[in-house]
Amino acid sequence: MQKIILYTIVMVFSLLTKAVAQEKTFEKQVKEIASNIQMITTEEKNALKKEIEAIDLQVKEGKISPEKGHELKLKIAEEKAKNIETKVAIEEAKLAQLVNDKVEGKIIDTDTVKEKYTISFSNGYKNGKKKFHREEKRTTSQFVFATGFNNLVTNGAIANSDFGYLRSTFYEWGLTYNTRLSQNSNLLHLKYGLGFQYNILHATDNRIFVDTGSETVLETYPIDLKDNHTYFKNVYFVVPVHLEFDFSKTEEKDGKKIFKSHQGFRFGLGGFAGVNTNSKQFIRYETEGRKVRERTKADFNVNDFTYGLSAYVGHKSTSLYVKYDLNPLFKNNNIDQNNVSLGIRFDFN
Numbered sequence: 001m002q003k004i005i006l007y008t009i010v011m012v013f014s015l016l017t018k019a020v021a022q023e024k025t026f027e028k029q030v031k032e033i034a035s036n037i038q039m040i041t042t043e044e045k046n047a048l049k050k051e052i053e054a055i056d057l058q059v060k061e062g063k064i065s066p067e068k069g070h071e072l073k074l075k076i077a078e079e080k081a082k083n084i085e086t087k088v089a090i091e092e093a094k095l096a097q098l099v100n101d102k103v104e105g106k107i108i109d110t111d112t113v114k115e116k117y118t119i120s121f122s123n124g125y126k127n128g129k130k131k132f133h134r135e136e137k138r139t140t141s142q143f144v145f146a147t148g149f150n151n152l153v154t155n156g157a158i159a160n161s162d163f164g165y166l167r168s169t170f171y172e173w174g175l176t177y178n179t180r181l182s183q184n185s186n187l188l189h190l191k192y193g194l195g196f197q198y199n200i201l202h203a204t205d206n207r208i209f210v211d212t213g214s215e216t217v218l219e220t221y222p223i224d225l226k227d228n229h230t231y232f233k234n235v236y237f238v239v240p241v242h243l244e245f246d247f248s249k250t251e252e253k254d255g256k257k258i259f260k261s262h263q264g265f266r267f268g269l270g271g272f273a274g275v276n277t278n279s280k281q282f283i284r285y286e287t288e289g290r291k292v293r294e295r296t297k298a299d300f301n302v303n304d305f306t307y308g309l310s311a312y313v314g315h316k317s318t319s320l321y322v323k324y325d326l327n328p329l330f331k332n333n334n335i336d337q338n339n340v341s342l343g344i345r346f347d348f349n
Contacts, residue, residue: 030143030175033095040087048080095173099145099346139179140261140349142193146321147171148343150199153324154335162218167202167228170341178244178261186259189244191268196277197236197306197323199339202227209281209300216301216330221283229284229293234329236306238274262349267313272323274306301330308338312345321345 052073059069150170151161174195181188203209206225207218209232248263279302283294310323321343328336 029098030095033091033098034175037088037091040091041084044080044084044087048077051076099143138183139177142176142178142262142347142349143173144176144193144195144345144347145171145173146343146345148321148341150201150339150341152201152329152337153340154337158340162203162205162207164202164204164227167231168200170197170199170343172197172345174238174240176240176347180259180261184257186246186248186250186261189246189261191240191242191244191270193240195238195240197238197272197274199234199236199341201232202230203232208232208283211298211300215333217333221285223285223287226284226286230282232279232281232300234279234302235277236274237277238272238306240270240272240310242268242270242310242312244268262316262347265315266319267311268319269311271309272307276302276304276306301332303327303329303331306339314345317347317349319345319347 055064055069055072055076058064059066064072148170149165150168151158151163151165154161172195174193176191176193176195179190179192180186181190203218206221208221208225208230209216210219244266245268246261246264246266248260248266251258251260278297279300281296281298281300283296285292305327306325307327308323308325310321312319312321314320321341323341325339328338330337
């Protein structure tokens, strides 16, 4: 309920300040949001560090027992984690609204074709509009957003999966740089950047993940669960790298070639590598007329690192996107299960 209120406040605020926001470029607004998220995390972590140091000092001076100190540390760490989640949720809502505005064309790029007024006296006074083209820089930047379906490949197959095909999803966002590799050709580009991947799995048959100590397995829960609100989520900070083939047409002006990217058919081949930032399991059910929601944050025997292959093919800013983890999701399971995702991807210049 708290997140719904936060999202509502942000959406209303976005509508009221739309005129002001449009004065900034899409890229600048994305960078501001990313900077805000980083600042929130840094501030809360620094505050946590100071409070823990104060508790350690009290323990050292004998004012409180070590057990009490440990209890206080856990309580403060939980409070700071909630603060980060609440504040970051606001920024994520801003980002979602920004992407929606971009997709609906409410944010217009102004760096592709510009107009200016000219005055000519050769044949008398003339006032009109003249278009001029500016060559795109060899290295450009994009905001990337992708979403779609997610699942696990077990024994080399995805058929008869233990997870709902339509309910299990993923989304990914980040910033990338796109460098044209040839000075005289627009075909080959190197695309690289930083981003976050969110892989979500909804188990079937009223099951949840349980860490037995040696393996992480699915077990039936004794109470009927709310399927759409019971899921397992992993978040990764990743570095994606792709070789992009861009077939955008090359224009020519006054004998000079004008290169533009993301204006035609294109596809990319590459991969990604990253680290797991957190794993959480969400459970929701009803008992004795009460709605209960449980959230468990633990390692669940999930691999600390991830790496895999990814590819996309599409036209202009929109493309079909697929990614596959080469390493298994869990460390010590007898059967390897690798994450696979298929969806749609947007690369906004």
